[in-house]
Amino acid sequence: MAADAPSSELGVGRPTKRRPGSAVGGLPVADSRPVLDGDAVLGLRCTVCRYPVAQTGIPWCPSCYGPLEPARFDTGGTAFSSTVARIPVGTRKAPFALAYLDLDDGPRVLVHLAEPEVVPLGARLRITGMDEGDLLAEVAS
Amino acid sequence: MIQAMLWGVGTSDYGLQPERRVEALAWTAVGEAVADAGIAVDEIDAIIVGSVFGPPGVATRVQRGIGLPGVPMWTIENACASGTSAYHEAVQTVRGGRYRCVLVLGVDQMSTLFSGAIVPEATDPEGAASLPLPGVYAMGAQRYVQEFGVTPEQLAAVAVKNKRNGLDNPRAQLRKAAPTIDEVLSSRMIADPLTFLQCCPTSDGAGALIVGGDRGNPDDLRIEASVSVSGALWDHRSKEVWGYACVARAAEQAYAEAGRTPAEMDVLEVHDAFTIGEIMTLEALGLAPLGKGAELAPSGHTARDGAQPVNPSGGLLSRGHPLGGTGPAQIAEIAWQLRGRAGARQITRHRVGMVETMGGAAAGMDGNACVVTILSTS
Numbered sequence A: 001m002a003a004d005a006p007s008s009e010l011g012v013g014r015p016t017k018r019r020p021g022s023a024v025g026g027l028p029v030a031d032s033r034p035v036l037d038g039d040a041v042l043g044l045r046c047t048v049c050r051y052p053v054a055q056t057g058i059p060w061c062p063s064c065y066g067p068l069e070p071a072r073f074d075t076g077g078t079a080f081s082s083t084v085a086r087i088p089v090g091t092r093k094a095p096f097a098l099a100y101l102d103l104d105d106g107p108r109v110l111v112h113l114a115e116p117e118v119v120p121l122g123a124r125l126r127i128t129g130m131d132e133g134d135l136l137a138e139v140a141s
Numbered sequence B: 001m002i003q004a005m006l007w008g009v010g011t012s013d014y015g016l017q018p019e020r021r022v023e024a025l026a027w028t029a030v031g032e033a034v035a036d037a038g039i040a041v042d043e044i045d046a047i048i049v050g051s052v053f054g055p056p057g058v059a060t061r062v063q064r065g066i067g068l069p070g071v072p073m074w075t076i077e078n079a080c081a082s083g084t085s086a087y088h089e090a091v092q093t094v095r096g097g098r099y100r101c102v103l104v105l106g107v108d109q110m111s112t113l114f115s116g117a118i119v120p121e122a123t124d125p126e127g128a129a130s131l132p133l134p135g136v137y138a139m140g141a142q143r144y145v146q147e148f149g150v151t152p153e154q155l156a157a158v159a160v161k162n163k164r165n166g167l168d169n170p171r172a173q174l175r176k177a178a179p180t181i182d183e184v185l186s187s188r189m190i191a192d193p194l195t196f197l198q199c200c201p202t203s204d205g206a207g208a209l210i211v212g213g214d215r216g217n218p219d220d221l222r223i224e225a226s227v228s229v230s231g232a233l234w235d236h237r238s239k240e241v242w243g244y245a246c247v248a249r250a251a252e253q254a255y256a257e258a259g260r261t262p263a264e265m266d267v268l269e270v271h272d273a274f275t276i277g278e279i280m281t282l283e284a285l286g287l288a289p290l291g292k293g294a295e296l297a298p299s300g301h302t303a304r305d306g307a308q309p310v311n312p313s314g315g316l317l318s319r320g321h322p323l324g325g326t327g328p329a330q331i332a333e334i335a336w337q338l339r340g341r342a343g344a345r346q347i348t349r350h351r352v353g354m355v356e357t358m359g360g361a362a363a364g365m366d367g368n369a370c371v372v373t374i375l376s377t378s
């Protein structure tokens, strides 16, 4: 939605309803992004249906309402889709690539790609680290 | 159940209007809707407002200018579907007999809030990871390109169609000459494969609707269906692109409620925030099979003189997108079309119309909300 907005300084420096976060000059907010811990993405898994989710603090399995337990997800998986953003977002300078990565036996997570390129659907990706708090993945060799 | 009817519609101009008070945009729309409905102001017995960025309290500041002290009033936030969500609640209250005449208002002023693209919400996991809204749709478009062989030219055809339609809409934001396919594709890339001219402009504007029961007025439009759904999990099990299932869920219920089929829709206003949005949405609405929606604009099927015109107003791509203000503008266009008063935009067959508004995009859900309504001449 965005592209044809005014180029003037309208809105700059005004308090807004949106919480932009400290990355773009707002107040800091709690980080809700998935976390990489060594060789695994941290999250929760349902003890009944095995539903995986890369977040914490939720009260029950959102798929079957069963109890959850802490889980570690493999860092490898396949690309559901990807794109290259050609506009700056937050602290990110263009171009930068994003992908939805379906982790093996794990959840779908949003990752940044090491190279600013679109990858084929189903491409094998592996999360190799974190960059500014974002999961960073590259095409598996 | 009481038959809900659309009595009147009104809108402000849509565009960048930072010099206007946000309330003034609303007052313009409300004044036109009340006159269009032919009611006395004090016939209104409830006010439902749809707005995303408010600002908080905007409903009351609008109310101060129109009177109606003490009337029940509340504000709904359902992302881009906020305005149509407010309309849906109005329809439900009238159907159930709770109110007899409800004012619906959708309003947002984006130009005083963001100096460029909408800043992603930092409390959202994907917003915090710098996923811009065009990126959400671009990932869907990438799947359509790679899975269904959708071409850049097919994507661009949606922008060309809608921006051409918008030239005849005096209230649209973009009123310059419509671009060619080549111009759409050579505009700067925003998120591959979506170029600048495939993204709707952020905008300021307000729309108002008057919803009531059946008063025997031939100008009133029959609300055959109104469905509002929230999002469902969008995760590793989801093979469809973001948003598809949410729209399909609302559409299925709307067709059942109206007892109609997709082929019976004479005219549609749908959520074309990005070109791929119209393509994916028309599939979810049943106008084309999965993977074939990209053929509808190039074939002329959805052109204003086609079999099923889509976004004759110019859509979000031309009118602009003031979030809460979008839904009522879509409904107003369908009302003008069904009554045969759409001027240069008038389509030839106009008995049944559909509006779809999609709101997103909180991480991990297939939508924040989707509203689909079907209206017909009474």
Ligand SMILES: [Zn+2]
Binding pocket: A046, A047, A048, A049, A050, A051, A061, A062, A063, A064, A065, A066
């Ligand atoms: Zn479960």
